[in-house]
Amino acid sequence: MLGLGAKDTRLFLIVIGLTLFAPFLLNPFPADSSLAQFNAGYPDLMQRFVIFGIFAIGFNILFGLTGYLSFGHAAFLGVGSYAGVWMMKLLTMNVVPAILMSVIFAGLFSLLVGWISLRRSGIYFSILTLAFAQMSFALAYSVLTPITNGETGLQLALDDPRVLGVSRTEAGSIPLTHFFGLEMRDGFDWTIGGWVFTFNVGYYLSALVMVAAFYVSIRIFRSPFGMMLKAVKSNQQRMLYTGLNPRPYTLAAFVISGMYAGLAGGLMVAMDPLAGAERMQWTASGEVVLMTILGGAGTLIGPVLGAGLIKYFENIFSKINSNVLHQWFGFLPDGLEDALVFVVYPFVGKGWHLTLGIVFMLVVIFLPGGLVEGGQRIGRLFRRGRSSSSKHERTAATPSSHAAE
Amino acid sequence: MGLLEVKHVNKSFGGLKALTDVNLDVAQGSVHAIIGPNGAGKSTLLNTLIAKLAPDTGSVTFDGRPLVGMTPHEINQVGVSRVFQTPEIFGELTLLENVMIPAFARRDGAFGLHAWNQVMREGAIREKAMALLAELKLDGKSHVEARHLSRGDKRRLELAMCLVQEPKLLLLDEPTAGMSRADTNRTIDILKEIAGRGLTMVVIEHDMHVVFSLADRISVLAQGAIIAEDLPENIKGNPKVQEAYLGGAHL
Amino acid sequence: MDAIILQVLNGLDKGSAYALIALGLTLIFGTLGVVNFAHGALFMLGAFCAVTLNVILRASFTTIDETRTDFLGNPLKVETPYVEYWFGPEVGGSIIEWSVPLAILFAIPVMALVGIAMERGLVKHFYKRPHADQILVTFGLAIVLQEIIKAFYGANPIPTPAPDAFSGSFDFGALVGFDAGSIIYPYWRLVYFGFAAAVIAGVFAFLQFTTFGMVVRAGMADRETVGLLGIDIDRRFTFMFALAAIVAGLAGVMYAPINAPNYHMGMDFLVLSFVVVVVGGMGSLPGAVLAGFLLGILESFASMAAVVTLLPGINQVIIYLVAIVILLTRPRGLMGRKGVME
Numbered sequence: 001m002l003g004l005g006a007k008d009t010r011l012f013l014i015v016i017g018l019t020l021f022a023p024f025l026l027n028p029f030p031a032d033s034s035l036a037q038f039n040a041g042y043p044d045l046m047q048r049f050v051i052f053g054i055f056a057i058g059f060n061i062l063f064g065l066t067g068y069l070s071f072g073h074a075a076f077l078g079v080g081s082y083a084g085v086w087m088m089k090l091l092t093m094n095v096v097p098a099i100l101m102s103v104i105f106a107g108l109f110s111l112l113v114g115w116i117s118l119r120r121s122g123i124y125f126s127i128l129t130l131a132f133a134q135m136s137f138a139l140a141y142s143v144l145t146p147i148t149n150g151e152t153g154l155q156l157a158l159d160d161p162r163v164l165g166v167s168r169t170e171a172g173s174i175p176l177t178h179f180f181g182l183e184m185r186d187g188f189d190w191t192i193g194g195w196v197f198t199f200n201v202g203y204y205l206s207a208l209v210m211v212a213a214f215y216v217s218i219r220i221f222r223s224p225f226g227m228m229l230k231a232v233k234s235n236q237q238r239m240l241y242t243g244l245n246p247r248p249y250t251l252a253a254f255v256i257s258g259m260y261a262g263l264a265g266g267l268m269v270a271m272d273p274l275a276g277a278e279r280m281q282w283t284a285s286g287e288v289v290l291m292t293i294l295g296g297a298g299t300l301i302g303p304v305l306g307a308g309l310i311k312y313f314e315n316i317f318s319k320i321n322s323n324v325l326h327q328w329f330g331f332l333p334d335g336l337e338d339a340l341v342f343v344v345y346p347f348v349g350k351g352w353h354l355t356l357g358i359v360f361m362l363v364v365i366f367l368p369g370g371l372v373e374g375g376q377r378i379g380r381l382f383r384r385g386r387s388s389s390s391k392h393e394r395t396a397a398t399p400s401s402h403a404a405e
Numbered sequence: 406m407g408l409l410e411v412k413h414v415n416k417s418f419g420g421l422k423a424l425t426d427v428n429l430d431v432a433q434g435s436v437h438a439i440i441g442p443n444g445a446g447k448s449t450l451l452n453t454l455i456a457k458l459a460p461d462t463g464s465v466t467f468d469g470r471p472l473v474g475m476t477p478h479e480i481n482q483v484g485v486s487r488v489f490q491t492p493e494i495f496g497e498l499t500l501l502e503n504v505m506i507p508a509f510a511r512r513d514g515a516f517g518l519h520a521w522n523q524v525m526r527e528g529a530i531r532e533k534a535m536a537l538l539a540e541l542k543l544d545g546k547s548h549v550e551a552r553h554l555s556r557g558d559k560r561r562l563e564l565a566m567c568l569v570q571e572p573k574l575l576l577l578d579e580p581t582a583g584m585s586r587a588d589t590n591r592t593i594d595i596l597k598e599i600a601g602r603g604l605t606m607v608v609i610e611h612d613m614h615v616v617f618s619l620a621d622r623i624s625v626l627a628q629g630a631i632i633a634e635d636l637p638e639n640i641k642g643n644p645k646v647q648e649a650y651l652g653g654a655h656l
Numbered sequence: 657m658d659a660i661i662l663q664v665l666n667g668l669d670k671g672s673a674y675a676l677i678a679l680g681l682t683l684i685f686g687t688l689g690v691v692n693f694a695h696g697a698l699f700m701l702g703a704f705c706a707v708t709l710n711v712i713l714r715a716s717f718t719t720i721d722e723t724r725t726d727f728l729g730n731p732l733k734v735e736t737p738y739v740e741y742w743f744g745p746e747v748g749g750s751i752i753e754w755s756v757p758l759a760i761l762f763a764i765p766v767m768a769l770v771g772i773a774m775e776r777g778l779v780k781h782f783y784k785r786p787h788a789d790q791i792l793v794t795f796g797l798a799i800v801l802q803e804i805i806k807a808f809y810g811a812n813p814i815p816t817p818a819p820d821a822f823s824g825s826f827d828f829g830a831l832v833g834f835d836a837g838s839i840i841y842p843y844w845r846l847v848y849f850g851f852a853a854a855v856i857a858g859v860f861a862f863l864q865f866t867t868f869g870m871v872v873r874a875g876m877a878d879r880e881t882v883g884l885l886g887i888d889i890d891r892r893f894t895f896m897f898a899l900a901a902i903v904a905g906l907a908g909v910m911y912a913p914i915n916a917p918n919y920h921m922g923m924d925f926l927v928l929s930f931v932v933v934v935v936g937g938m939g940s941l942p943g944a945v946l947a948g949f950l951l952g953i954l955e956s957f958a959s960m961a962a963v964v965t966l967l968p969g970i971n972q973v974i975i976y977l978v979a980i981v982i983l984l985t986r987p988r989g990l991m992g993r994k995g996v997m998e
Binding site: 003004005219220222223224225226227228230231233234235237238239240241242243244245248249252256 | 455476477478479481482486487489493494495496497498502505506507509510511513514515516517518519520521522523524525526527566570
Binding site: 123135138139144356357 | 691791792803938979
């Protein structure tokens with residue numbers, strides 16, 4: 001389908017299915033049950049799942065394929081956000097021009113940063129990207145305040161020109177973001193029994209973009225260009241003496257991943273028209289690194305899984321407080337209950353970063369291919385259990401798992 | 406006039422003179438072997454040809470074009486391919502991909518942004534790569550990752566990667582080092598076959614069996630200088646060469 | 657002239673911290689070949705050694721003094737720290753007051769243990785893995801360490817005062833013959849600089865004059881050969897890691913009074929320290945120290961009012977800007993050797 005191989009088509013269809021039915025899948029608990037707080041099917045979070053999914057997919061095109069570890073990709077997301085908000089301030093609240101402008105500006109900025117940073121490789125490259133991102137962050141906070149509105153962050157205002165729209169609605173408020181009239185906030189709730197499912201325009205627009213972004217990334221992975229990027233990671237010497245110039249390949253990968261970051265930034269402001277400098281900080285760049293590695297660098301679906309997992313942790317896992325824990329362990333004798341809560345408490349709720357850090361370390365140490373490799377290993381165990389003649393399948397499974405190393 | 410002309414090349418590392426006034430003239434269609442004791446500067450000489458090292462003075466001309474000052478990938482693009490002493494391959498990629506990459510480099514030049522069409526639908530390139538793998542008896546492993554190959558297979562893979570580019574000049578740095586006798590003989594047969602098609606080669610080799618099976622002409626390098634250049638049969642009897650090889654035990 | 661001296665002095669304390677962290681980073685990188693992103697966390701742990709000792713020393717019990725009353729008329733509750741109870745208010749009081757310098761003694765064994773545990777438990781397994789993996793796993797460790805500290809001490813900075821004797825400022829200007837009041841400099845910063853200089857000198861002397869140090873230097877120059885000599889590299893690696901951890905930890909202990917420690921101070925310093933290492937030249941110890949002080953002072957100059965009005969924002973970006981220029985023009989940094997990480 002769509003020029004993809006059978007395996008990729010299957011994966012692509014799964015991703016489409018998951019994003020399409022996410023409002024159901026993420027809301028497995030009835031709205032009035034005690035577990036409802038673990039429902040992730042509300043628009044704000046679902047949007048974040050797919051938007052950070054896009055960010056990670058793009059980052060993976062650079063890091064997963066070429067092995068160049070950038071610690072500055074959040075800067076491109078930030079630039080994209082600012083460009084998007086400016087489009088809404090100056091032109092129209094339609095999100096299409098805003099998103100386009102985000103991608104273009106992030107692409108141009110990443111061209112500049114990549115052109116300089118890619119003169120070095122290894123840790124020097126990482127430090128250069130880090131330096132550029134930290135510079136952008138610092139400048140956005142200070143000198144560039146006329147453009148970025150400094151610490152407050154760039155927001156829409158009632159007196160923005162909005163040449164192709166209105167500065168303020170008849171009711172006197174700031175107009176809402178929309179896709180040719182379809183407002184991002186719109187949506188409807190569907191109540192079945194005790195369950196409430198929310199279908200939100202903003203989410204479905206972001207999901208559509210993510211599906212497209214995912215499709216493009218499959219195409220890139222399977223293209224001669226993608227193969228060259230893997231060659232960059234594998235052996236640059238051989239590439240040079242094979243008549244290939246690695247620089248334009250890595251630069252192209254860098255710019256493409258920068259544009260993905262810009263796309264994510266554009267979608268963010270399309271959902272919530274606000275852009276702040278903290279989006280560019282190096283910890284934000286570190287987060288996309290975590291997502292990609294956790295899910296499985298160099299695999300197609302890994303970054304999306306990683307992004308979903310981290311955002312779920314951040315928004316849901318972090319809500320578990322000591323009351324919830326006491327509820328869970330309530331069936332135990334009091335002393336044991338308190339002891340268990342005491343042990344578990346630092347790892348949940350506000351301490352979710354600790355769990356994340358530990359899980360991340362375990363993945364780097366034992367599962368260089370991330371969750372995807374973990375899944376493959378488990379799958380292989382099952383298959384080996386069922387039939388011992390799966391030798392062919394095992395060799396077929398190796399390329400993807402090794403691509404992550 | 407030769408396809409490859411090396412004139413008065415000098416190279417030193419710090420105070421150490423690695424190459425002294427080296428001259429080489431490789432005729433179109435010939436197999437030129439460079440022999441010499443360890444540390445004679447053979448690999449250094451090859452490295453100056455492909456811009457891995459820049460010679461201090463002297464000129465290298467290939468097909469009428471000066472190579473000094475070109476980048477490694479430009480030198481490859483004008484038609485010089487090299488097999489390294491330790492195989493340089495793409496370990497994490499499959500054999501088929503390993504051979505397809507140089508085929509793409511031949512077709513698209515130093516950079517081609519084909520991000521939309523799919524590798525496995527590049528029929529012509531794929532067939533060409535498969536044909537070469539078959540020629541080197543590696544086609545049974547075309548979907549194996551290259552790092553899993555034996556050393557001898559890695560060498561043959563690297564040879565396939567060079568040959569798929571249809572180079573005008575092939576540089577071979579000890580193509581049979583570390584191979585079994587049987588593998589060595591098979592490699593000799595392959596190289597002979599290629600030479601028969603008129604491909605120009607420069608071979609560095611320790612194994613004299615290989616050298617005398619292949620070479621049309623031999624240059625002897627000792628302590629960074631060419632001490633003899635002649636037909637194989639004359640080299641055997643050359644006293645200077647025998648002295649360089651400590652009484653000619655190897656010959 | 658006095659303005660220039662003031663800026664140099666102002667740059668010294670940050671420069672000292674950069675130099676100490678960069679020194680440890682370089683020791684680890686040069687000997688073990690490991691890029692340690694958790695090094696900032698070691699600095700942070702050091703600072704929290706000072707905090708912890710301070711908390712321990714202040715541990716007190718409550719007694720009720722019937723002879724006095726509080727403003728509500730109730731008997732006054734008096735908190736007496738155990739140390740004051742044990743050693744008398746005089747000695748006990750000064751022990752508490754001097755808790756930061758005392759924390760040096762406390763931090764050395766703690767940081768050594770942390771360093772050994774890190775090397776034996778984690779880093780050891782990454783010697784042969786790519787640098788990207790080393791960066792990632794130590795980055796993960798840094799997150800874990802700072803979250804542990806956050807779980808214990810919360811997210812807010814914890815002020816940890818220097819001893820009263822050093823808490824004020826003095827008139828450096830008058831001391832060296834300028835107008836009185838032209839250069840006012842806090843005592844503790846001078847102490848910090850002196851301390852850093854002493855630690856750096858100690859590390860260099862150790863490397864220069866001991867057999868162990870000689871082996872280490874040889875190892876930094878040519879790792880493989882030293883391994884071939886049959887020298888037990890493993891134990892030395894562990895020791896080097898512990899040493900680097902101690903250096904970073906001490907830098908943190910003494911920094912606590914300058915900036916109240918918080919759990920993310922390590923990350924803040926790490927980014928800059930890596931820039932320092934790269935500017936100094938990966939694997940060069942003198943380079944790391946030199947670049948640490950240079951960048952600290954440069955940063956201080958860039959924040960002068962005159963400079964900032966001329967080039968707005970320059971104080972924020974100067975270090976990164978220098979790093980980018982150095983990396984592009986001198987890829988080996990100021991004093992880097994050929995072939996390191998190329």
